[in-house]
Amino acid sequence: MNRRLTIIEYCRIYKVEPEFLEELEENGLVEFGTEKSVKYVLEENFADLERFRVWHYELHVNMEGIDVIRNLLEKQAHLKSEVLELKRRLGFYE
Structure with a gap:
């Protein structure tokens, strides 16, 4: 079973x-x-929320910026896996 915290508990523990959190949800x-x-x-979701919390509260990134950063990191991860797959395929022909 997954561990979970209510929104109120999460806010109290992580001081947000x-x-x-409502804005994060509204922005998808x-x-x-x-x-x-x-x-x-x-x-x-704890890891993502921690990342978003740091970006917002410590680096002063707004919601739009959080969305842009998240999208860029997802694209980077996708491209990295694509490069690894292409290297694997290339190794087959060497």
């Missing part, structure tokens, strides 16, 4: 405003679960 950057009308964060 609930509005920050993260999804929260809901049970009995209580929103919660699943453990699998």
Whole structure:
């Protein structure tokens, strides 16, 4: 079973405003679960939320910037895996 925290618990522990999490959700950057009308964060989202928290609160990046950075990192990861696949294929012909 996945560990999860309610939004209120997450905000208290990680010292973020609930509005920050709401903005992330509104911008499609993260999804929260809901049970009995209580929103919660699943453990699998903790790493992304920590990254977004640092970018926003420590580096002062706005929501649009967070989205751009996330998209660029996803593209970089995709290109990296594509390069590795091409190297693997090239090795076949050498």
